[in-house]
Amino acid sequence: SAGILKMDFLGLRTLTIIRDTIDLIKISHNITIDVDSIPVDDEKTYKLFSNGQTTGVFQFESAPMKEHLKNLKPTSIKDLSAMNALYRPGPMDFIADFVDRKHGRKPIEYLHPLLAEILSETYGIIVYQEQVIQIANKIAGMSLAEADILRRAMGKKDLDEMARQKNKFVEGAIKNSIPKKIAEEIFVVIDKFANYGFNKSHAVAYSIVAYQTAYLKANYTAEFLAANLTNEFGNPDKVTLLLEDCRKLKIHVMVPNINRPSVKFTVDKGEIVFGMSAIKNVGINAVKEIERAHKNLGRNFKSIYDFTSNIDTRVVNKRALEGLVLAGSFDSIKGGRAKNFASIENALSFGSKVQAAKLSKVNSLFGDVEDEHFAEPDFPDVDEWEQKYALAKEREALGFYLSDHPLRKYETEYNSFSTIKLGDPDTFKNEEFVRACGVVTSIRTRMDKSGRNMAFFKLDDFSGSCECIMFGKVYAEVGELIVPESTIMVMGKLESSGDSVKLHAEDVIALSEVAGKFTKSLGILMDVEKHTPETVLKIKTIFEKYSGTVPVVIYVRTNGSSKRYLIDNKISINDHLILSLQNLLGEDAIAYQT
Incomplete structure (x- = not known):
């Protein structure tokens, strides 16, 4: 009303992730990516969307959205923009209709031919505010300003104003040679959608950013996920989700390693190097000190004693050492987590003694002090931790599980x-x-x-x-x-x-008792294209080895559909049976059915 332009500036972490990914790609592949120039028809990118593999992809990460994407199978930025606009309370009810129309399962019908040029990109469904304005302009001859007043009146549900706007709309349509009955039907349709319409420029802008992140993930997966981990390590739940995504996409995330120190998550030969500043009580300065010492030494650290002999223990102090050990940073050298953790006090004392001797030689007036050799102490006689305890301490140091997960067994x-x-x-x-x-x-x-x-x-x-x-x-x-x-x-x-x-x-x-108490049958998914008659014989052998009373249902998938077969064999549920079937068919091919 004051006639002043209002502008919103949104700070998006996603843009930082894009920048960090591009930097990692430059280091790993010596390629400079310009996200504003990437192809908008990249097959791998749309396959990623269609498979619902959108963890880390801006605006498309939620579980329901992933399912909608699998159904939609988008093939253009327009599809992504429409899904972005529809995925909110109200218009969400129209997603199924939108998907069916895209894939030809439902006809795309228009009340008047003039609507086709406005609604064709959204398969005949009003998705955007701009479409409401265009319809009022094209059908009723309203100016764009008048059409926007109509849209706002519909949103406010002002009955008196709506009656005036309807008369104006219908009269304008009649002047445009459109029958009154058709004009009234069109008004009812736009009234239904106007309250839900989303700003198209907003949806398109966000979807372009989403496409850029998906493109980077599809084509430079390790670099993209590493950049996400660096930017999210303060959020344990998000890191857990990203690590699981890495596992599903077969991107190996190394445990922290004092002989491969890095402040941020980086990529080396397709594997993600852990950013050690994410470890609790290990700050950026401590990691930089480890990097400096490792570079100056010109070789790998051989033990925790060798480590403390060569780093500044004022920077990498006792609490930092504890975090490093618990997170697995010393797993690549001798000792094991329990022994290294029990050695921290001795290692710090030993390191101080070695460094004092080095300093004494440097400060000698004549430089004639002989090199003094110090024998490393033996490790304390302690048993190695059980995996359950080691993982608990790892989570304590990182905020999440990394080397394994207690739930993996189940x-x-x-x-x-x-x-x-x-x-x-x-x-x-x-x-x-x-x-x-x-x-x-x-x-x-x-x-x-x-x-x-x-x-x-x-x-x-x-x-x-x-x-x-x-x-x-x-x-x-x-x-x-x-x-x-x-x-x-x-x-x-x-x-x-x-x-x-x-x-x-x-x-x-x-969880150890769940399968036995709840399972009514075992489901097995087989893909005709992947599995041969030889595979079937191997399955039969496994069933005979673990015979029992639980029925088996096999789902044979071919050409995108599956057929269900209840077989004669009945089995006994146990870990050995499940592991044998998973090794043969894959982890995702087995399911307990209730």
Whole structure:
């Protein structure tokens, strides 16, 4: 109303990720990428969208969006822009119709030929605010300013103003040789969509940025994921999701390594080198000191004693050393995590003694002090940590699991029985009853008003984490299962309030018992193009070895569809059976069915 142009400037972390990815590509491939000049018809990029592999891709990361992309199979920026605009409350109801029209499963019909040129790119569905304005302009002869007034009136649902606008619209359409009945029908249609219409320039701009990130991920996967990890390491849930994406895409993320020090996540021969500044109590200065010492030494560190003899322990202090050991940074040299951790005090003392001797020689007036050789102390006699404990300490140092995940052993159970992914709150519905498989990473208890213990605990899976509450009655029955690092399945109702989501645990079962209690049949997915008759014979041999009472259903996939076969063999569910089938058919080919 003041006649002043309003401009919004949005700071996007995504743009930093794009820049960091381009820098890594330059280092790894000696190629300079200009994202404003990349092809907009890249086949690998649209395949990535169509497969729903959009973790890290701007605006297209949520689990529901990934499913919509798999159905849509976008082939243009226009498709992406429309999906971006439709994926919000209200217009989301039209996504299925949009997809069906794109793929010819539903006809694209227009109330008048003039609508075709306006709505063809969105398959006859009004998606954008600009389309409402164009329709009013083309059909009713309204000026663009008048058409925008119509759009705003529809959004406000002002009945008196709507009546005036309808008369004006219909009269204008009649003057344009459009029958009154058709004009009224068009008005009803645009009234239905006007309240949902999204700003097209916004949707297109965001979708272009999304396409750029997807292009980088599709063509320079390791560099893109490394840049994401660098920018997200303060968010453990996001890092967990990115690490799982790396695993699925077969991009190896190395554990931190004192002999490959790097402040940020970088790429070496297609593998991601861990950015050591992400380790708790190990700051940028400490990593730079390790880089300096490693370069000056001209060789790899051989032991924790060799390490402390060559670095400035005022910068890489005891707390930093503890973080480095717990995170696995010394795994590539002798000792093991337990022995190296127990050696930290001795190593710091030894390093100080060696460096004092070096300084004494440098400061000698005549420089005639002989080199003094110090024998490294023996490692303390301690047992190596069990994997469960080592992983817990690793998560303590990093904020997430890296070298392995306690849930990995139960991945088939997780994929089969979990009804939610803890890192995808977009899929959560308030009061929904769910099953969640995960590992307990923290717990605290207190007395309720009745004097009974209740528990508050955090559950982690491959996608993120969720806070859980267990009241006294349930805790008295199954509370012994809620201990740190235990792998469990929690059943209960979600409580969603804004950004806060909690799971009210009504029952808990150890994951080691879930398959035996819940499995009614074993599902096996076979792809005709991948598996031969020889594969079938091997499967039969496995079934005979592990015969039992559980039915087996085989789904044979061919040409995008699958057929279901219930076979004669019945099997006994156990780890050896599942591992044998996964080794033969792949990890994702096996599912427990309830």
